[in-house]
Amino acid sequence: MNENPILWTPTSERAEASQLAAYQNWLKQTKGLDFDSYNALWTWSTTDLEAFWQSICDYFELKFSEPASTVLEERKMPGAKWFPGAKLNWAENILAARGVEEDHQALIIHSETFGRTELSLGELRAQVASLAAHLRDMGVGQGDRVAAILPNTESAIIACLAATSLGAIWSLCAPDMGHVAILDRFRQIKPKVLIYQDSYMHGGKEISRKDEMAKVVADLPDLQSHIYVAANDHPHPTGSVAWEGLLHRPAELTFAQVDFDHPLWIVYSSGTTGNPKPIVHGHGGILLEGTKQSLHLDLSPSSRFCWLTSSGWIMWNSQFGAMGQGATVMLYDRAPNYPDMLDIWRRVADEKMTYFGAGAAFFTACAKSGITPDATLDLSALVSLGATGSPMTSDGYDWIYRAVSPDIWLAPISGGTDFGGAFVAGNVMLPVRAGEMQARVLGNAVRAFDPFGAELTGEVGELVCTEPLPSMPLFFWGDEDGSRLFESYFDTYPGIWRHGDWISFTSEGGSVIYGRSDATINRRGLRLGSSEIYQAVEVLAEIQDSLVVDLEFLGKESFMPLFVVLTQPGSLDNTLKDKIKTSIRQFVSARFVPDEIIEVPEIPRTLSGKKLEVPVKKLLLGGDPAKVVNRDSMVNPDSFDVFIAYANDRNTS
Numbered sequence: 001m002n003e004n005p006i007l008w009t010p011t012s013e014r015a016e017a018s019q020l021a022a023y024q025n026w027l028k029q030t031k032g033l034d035f036d037s038y039n040a041l042w043t044w045s046t047t048d049l050e051a052f053w054q055s056i057c058d059y060f061e062l063k064f065s066e067p068a069s070t071v072l073e074e075r076k077m078p079g080a081k082w083f084p085g086a087k088l089n090w091a092e093n094i095l096a097a098r099g100v101e102e103d104h105q106a107l108i109i110h111s112e113t114f115g116r117t118e119l120s121l122g123e124l125r126a127q128v129a130s131l132a133a134h135l136r137d138m139g140v141g142q143g144d145r146v147a148a149i150l151p152n153t154e155s156a157i158i159a160c161l162a163a164t165s166l167g168a169i170w171s172l173c174a175p176d177m178g179h180v181a182i183l184d185r186f187r188q189i190k191p192k193v194l195i196y197q198d199s200y201m202h203g204g205k206e207i208s209r210k211d212e213m214a215k216v217v218a219d220l221p222d223l224q225s226h227i228y229v230a231a232n233d234h235p236h237p238t239g240s241v242a243w244e245g246l247l248h249r250p251a252e253l254t255f256a257q258v259d260f261d262h263p264l265w266i267v268y269s270s271g272t273t274g275n276p277k278p279i280v281h282g283h284g285g286i287l288l289e290g291t292k293q294s295l296h297l298d299l300s301p302s303s304r305f306c307w308l309t310s311s312g313w314i315m316w317n318s319q320f321g322a323m324g325q326g327a328t329v330m331l332y333d334r335a336p337n338y339p340d341m342l343d344i345w346r347r348v349a350d351e352k353m354t355y356f357g358a359g360a361a362f363f364t365a366c367a368k369s370g371i372t373p374d375a376t377l378d379l380s381a382l383v384s385l386g387a388t389g390s391p392m393t394s395d396g397y398d399w400i401y402r403a404v405s406p407d408i409w410l411a412p413i414s415g416g417t418d419f420g421g422a423f424v425a426g427n428v429m430l431p432v433r434a435g436e437m438q439a440r441v442l443g444n445a446v447r448a449f450d451p452f453g454a455e456l457t458g459e460v461g462e463l464v465c466t467e468p469l470p471s472m473p474l475f476f477w478g479d480e481d482g483s484r485l486f487e488s489y490f491d492t493y494p495g496i497w498r499h500g501d502w503i504s505f506t507s508e509g510g511s512v513i514y515g516r517s518d519a520t521i522n523r524r525g526l527r528l529g530s531s532e533i534y535q536a537v538e539v540l541a542e543i544q545d546s547l548v549v550d551l552e553f554l555g556k557e558s559f560m561p562l563f564v565v566l567t568q569p570g571s572l573d574n575t576l577k578d579k580i581k582t583s584i585r586q587f588v589s590a591r592f593v594p595d596e597i598i599e600v601p602e603i604p605r606t607l608s609g610k611k612l613e614v615p616v617k618k619l620l621l622g623g624d625p626a627k628v629v630n631r632d633s634m635v636n637p638d639s640f641d642v643f644i645a646y647a648n649d650r651n652t653s
Helices: 012-016 019-031 038-047 049-059 090-096 121-137 154-165 179-189 210-218 283-297 314-324 343-350 360-369 394-404 483-489 530-538 574-587 613-620 637-652
Strands: 006-008 105-111 115-120 145-149 169-173 193-196 199-202 205-208 225-228 263-269 277-282 304-307 328-333 355-359 384-388 414-416 421-425 446-449 461-465 497-505 511-516 521-523 526-528 543-548 561-566 596-599
Touching: 006 394, 019 049, 019 283, 038 049, 049 283, 090 121, 090 154, 090 283, 090 314, 105 121, 105 154, 115 121, 121 154, 145 154, 145 179, 154 169, 154 193, 154 263, 154 314, 169 179, 179 210, 179 277, 179 530, 179 574, 193 210, 263 283, 263 314, 277 283, 283 314, 283 421, 304 314, 304 343, 314 328, 328 343, 355 360, 360 384, 360 394, 384 394, 414 497, 446 497, 483 497, 526 530, 530 543, 530 561, 530 574, 543 613, 561 574, 574 596, 613 637
Parallel strands: 105 328, 145 169, 145 193, 169 263, 193 225, 304 328, 304 355, 355 384, 561 596
Antiparallel strands: 105 115, 199 205, 263 277, 414 421, 446 461, 461 497, 497 511, 521 526, 543 561
16 A cells, blocks of 8 residues: 555546546547556556557547558667658648637747847747748758757747748757857757857856857858857847848748658757767657647647756747647746746736746755745746756655645656656546655556566666657767767667656556665756766866766655875865866856765776766665675776765764
8 A cells, every 4th residue: 555645636526637637538438448457557558559549649639741651660779660651840740839819829939138029829830930931041950950059039939930831950058058068068969050149147247158158159160051149239240141131031930841760859868978869759659759748748729838957958839739639839948046936926926827847956945945835926827847857855845735725736757858758647537645746647658677677566667668659859969889888778678668767656656756766866856977076076186087876765864975196195185176177067068066075085896997976875774884895896996995984984973
């Protein structure tokens, strides 16, 4: 039996009016499929894959210009071939915005740089058509890359839809990223056009990125055009095209019809070594996964949706799924703690948002600040709350039901950039239990495995997916033989996707995420490979070697220590610490500045020279030193003793 207390139960009216209930009724009426429980529905969706994914296309009336010859040619991972022969365009389906008219309020934008603006669906479609026509004049066509460095405002939304309407491939970085980190991504994909904004307001201050953006433009040799979004009255950079002049050209909105698996966008999810992984998703797969998520988010044309996200996080991409359902989407491009922690809550209240989501760390910060949004704001329109990015503890659940609303559906989700979706999420027809995600997502055959591939229930194991998904990566850009893709997901359990999270499932299908099981850094939902931090740290002459781990685990305070070996031992003072932090801010991002910097004499390494990140992480999370590493596999076994001593000090302090 499940012993976690129930915090919320849907009324019969809410459950029966949900999108999931409507879908189940449709299955019963049109397919003769009747399920006595959600688990029965989920089991069908993950065993009869062909019927399930076809039902998503049919139920949501997705636009295909040519039908597929079959749904799935072969069940295998990697390499599943979905909907062969089908032709469609993702942007066309998003801009169809089912169930709404041209005057529908599509976007509301709250920007610290530009103020409050909004766009109707008709205005959005017209600006997308205009920009697409200009991009076409610049020579952009199917397969060309259009990259951008933009915040979460309408500019990024319009540019993404315009580029993908042409069959071009979109890629986006947040403007607070260092130019080295941006170039590590964009150099791999060689964009033809770059769209960027080189300054913005944040926390009441103007942040200039002029020099960094100039370096990016100069160091992309394949760039043919660069489009400048002006955030102030500064002169446009030499050779740039003004964004403002590209949005008002009368043009017909047309959509290139591409294969189901034609590349849509390139997102980045870093491994622990090498450059960031340029993950290529397809038009059809992302359309199906994003559309299906509306069942788990309970979104409809009457929804008003906001997710607090950086443009560099996969949750930025998730906003399109809400747009495709006709929901009004509020884009928030401000510092959420300025002038205080109530800022975004005020805007959620004023704009009558029905759904608000954020990283779990944001809700933790709200709780620690002592705010009670429900005490001063009218949040009566807000009926749904989402969270993701890091494990959400029972304390987080308690704060939401105490300080936001006792009658709100709280539905945390967990998934990833890697497949552009969620593995576990909400079900508005089920109760909410403290500390748990409610359900396994339809179509996603997720389980917990032990190290030997046996399924676990009620115990923490590796999060795996045992059946293919349409939105799994088509390939990594430049990974010609597929070896990097294979090593990222499939080298632990043959033919099965290993995601890199620790998870446990209850017998009822609820789940708890405990954190990353690999060495990837996860700071407030933004993932980064440790290699990018090493690049920024080890470029300094004072640093000989380094190791960083992210100590994220359910119920523990997130903590990221950086261990350094110095060229001159004993010289780690505050000046050098500040120099290390500045280098990380400049080359990576301020989000990844370590919580502590510790000098060590050596970095523990394997016989083949790899840094022992995962064993050190397990040790610092409380693992048995005798079990987390085999010292016979180390080139310098004594180096581990320093980390054992640090772990003992940390766990006793």
